[in-house]
Amino acid sequence: MTQELRLGIAGLGTVGASVIRMIARRGEALSRTGMTIRVTAVSARDRSRDRGLDLSGVTWFDDPVALARSGEVDCVVELIGGAEGAAKRTVEAALAAGKPVVTANKALLAHHGLALARAAEASGVSLACEASVAGGIPVIKVLREALAGNAISRVYGILNGTCNYILSRMELEGLTFEACLKDAQALGYAEADPTFDVEGFDTAHKLAILTSLAFGTAPDADGVSVEGISAITPLDLRMADELGYRIKLLGVAEATSAGIEQRVHPTMVPKSSAIAQVMGVTNAVTIDSDALRELTLIGPGAGGEATASAVVADIADLAAGRTAPAFGRPATALAPPARAEMQRHEGGYYIRLSVHDRPGVAAGVATRMAEREISLESILQRRSEVAATQDRRGRSGMPVPLVLITYAATEAAIRASLDAMASDGFLAEPPQVIRIERE
Structure with a gap:
């Protein structure tokens, strides 16, 4: 008899709604994991909002922490967002109750990932987070599993589609940062307050997660040197073009003799490089290792369907009994990285x-x-x-x-x-x- 995995989804924004639609659409294929996957509970701030979802037969919780503790839920999918508040309390409650968690929350993992990984291991459950970095690109799986035989020296990439869209438009059309940002906001690529994206903080959170996976260290968001793109001018982009470069906002983590460098900043990359060809809202991650030399993964880095793809992949792994430590190693093995100061x-x-x-x-x-x-x-x-x-x-x-x-x-x-x-x-x-x- 097929068993059932009952999901509680905390957060019904664009990603949460896409997850529910994807599970409904792919239910038969997902049942090949050996379990029927079903959404049994949801939580969001506004019950009255029309999300275009059929939630009949699904229990609604106003408090996501209550959802996490509910006997109607076997696995909690946290899509609230933010490093503190309801998101953190919900994940902590789920892990304390012995329930696996699937999350897309990069800020939460960058700042509290080590403590949450310890809590998951203490309860004997999984903390799955593929959707927290680069949307639909399975970079966490690649770092954690596919490259186990490689020594990684550097991981870097375009991790924020908003910034890549703005820089692409500035380069191709000769527009100012302010004009491109206004268009990005009109298209829904940038928030009304775009600081988190354009000043590099979103990229820094994702980089902290990649650094942990690449080098076996605890996530260290405070160790990332961060600069944004708001000072980039059309003249800089023209000069880069003349010199054979493109400007991209990169997150770079690199093992050096002084320690682990973690930096986010506008970067000139050779036009001949794979990452220079990535335009618009697309994301890309390049991994340098001893065996494979250079591996570049490119794909949709944001949006409901892309992020839901990664969330559902984690859910399918849980249903099939495929589990792994959140950061690739037991939490007890994750030590703070030796920081290489930016001045060096x-x-x-x-x-x-x-x-x-x-x-x-x-x-x-x-x-x-x-x-x-x-x-x-x-x-x-x-x-x-x-x-x-x-x-x-x-x-x-x-x-x-x-x-x-x-x-x-x-x-x-x-x-x-x-x-x-x-x-x-x-x-x-x-x-x-x-x-x-x-x-």
Whole structure:
């Protein structure tokens, strides 16, 4: 006789509704796991909202914690979101009651993943989280299971579709960040308050989870260095194009001699790289390892159907008895990572300066870089924007853009040289610094 797995779904937004539809649509196929999967309880803030779902015969809970403790539920699917509050209480209650949890909540796992993994193991149940990173891309399964025989040196990717959409539009159409953000909000790709996405915090939470899986460490959201894309200009994108690069917001986790580097920032990537071809709201993750060298996974990173696909995959695993530790290792084996401070990062840099158009400035800039042993691959000066105001000696009196491309240098050296230039009075406005991630 086929057994039944009774689901309680906490959160009926776009993803929650898509999960219910997908289970109904794929019920026969899912029963091949050996269990019938059925939604028996739901919880959401607004009962009156029309979600286009048939919830007849499903018990409604106003309190998701009560749902988690209910005898009508065997497995809790947490789709509320947020690192604290109802989402955290619901997951804790489910695990304490000995019920497995499926969650898409990257903020919760980034900040409380270790404690929740310990609670799951203490109760002998699963904490499944494929949907927490990169939507429908099965990157967690790949890191946790498919690459067990590989030593991973770096994992990086485009983990936020909103930012990739904005940067793609800016590049292809020459639009400003503000114009593209407005369009993203109109299309539903960005929230009314887009800070969490465009300033890199969403990517940082996802990166903390990937870092744990890749390097066997406890999630360390506070150890991620974060920069967003709001300062990127059309000029930066044009310069990147001339130099053979595209600008992407990347989350990068890398094993270095100083420890684990975790960083989120706009990055110049070679146009020839696989990740440079990823445009629009699509996500991509590249994994560098000793055996496979480079593996890139590309696919839908957000949206109801894509995220529901990952949620339902986790549910199917539970129904089939396929379980694994949330972060690939027992919670007792997850130690805090040795942090490599951002100041010790070493790589190439794109630096755009707005300098005063007067004699000696360019030479002074080069001197300040040389003092810190920073070698310059190229220097590009753009006078076309101020040519109309130039005097007969070729000087405009207006600030002009000066672009520097460096060979490998440390973050500390770059920042010290820029501070010195500012003290010298060379800079008319704060510099733009974008790191270069070479293949």
